[in-house]
Amino acid sequence: MEFCPTCANMLLYELPYMERPARFYCPTCPYVCQIDSKVKIKRHMRVAKKPIDPIFSDKDQMPLNKTSGVSCPQCNHGEASFIQRQIRSADEPMTILYTCAGCKHTWAEN
Structure with missing residues (x-):
C-alpha cells in the first residue's frame, strides 16, 4: 500500500495503457508514481528467536x-x-x- 506524500490519501493502481507503464495515482491531487519494473525479492530472511517469558510466575500460580x-x-x-x-x-x-x-x-x- 502506498500513500500520497502530498495529501496522504491511498494511491490507486492504474493499468498500463498503450506505451505508458503501470503506475499509482492519487484520486484527489495530480500526484503520480511510476512503478519500476525491477523488483528485488529477498528469499532468505533470518528470524531472530526471542526468549519466551512465562505469563504466570511460580508465585502467581501458588494456590493459597x-x-x-x-x-x-x-x-x-x-x-x-x-x-x-x-x-x-x-x-x-x-x-x-x-x-x-x-x-x-x-x-x-x-
Whole structure:
C-alpha cells in the first residue's frame, strides 16, 4: 500500500495503457508514481528467536485458598486448594483451578 506524500490519501493502481507503464495515482491531487519494473525479492530472511517469558510466575500460580468441599478425581482426597483465573474472554466466567492436597493433581472447573 502506498500513500500520497502530498495529501496522504491511498494511491490507486492504474493499468498500463498503450506505451505508458503501470503506475499509482492519487484520486484527489495530480500526484503520480511510476512503478519500476525491477523488483528485488529477498528469499532468505533470518528470524531472530526471542526468549519466551512465562505469563504466570511460580508465585502467581501458588494456590493459597483451601476448600474441603471438593474431592480429587484421581485419588478421591477430600481437600484441595484453588485459584481463580480469567482464561477466556472477559464476558465468560472465571475458571477455577484446583490442586489436590494429597496427590498434587491439578484439574479445572468452569
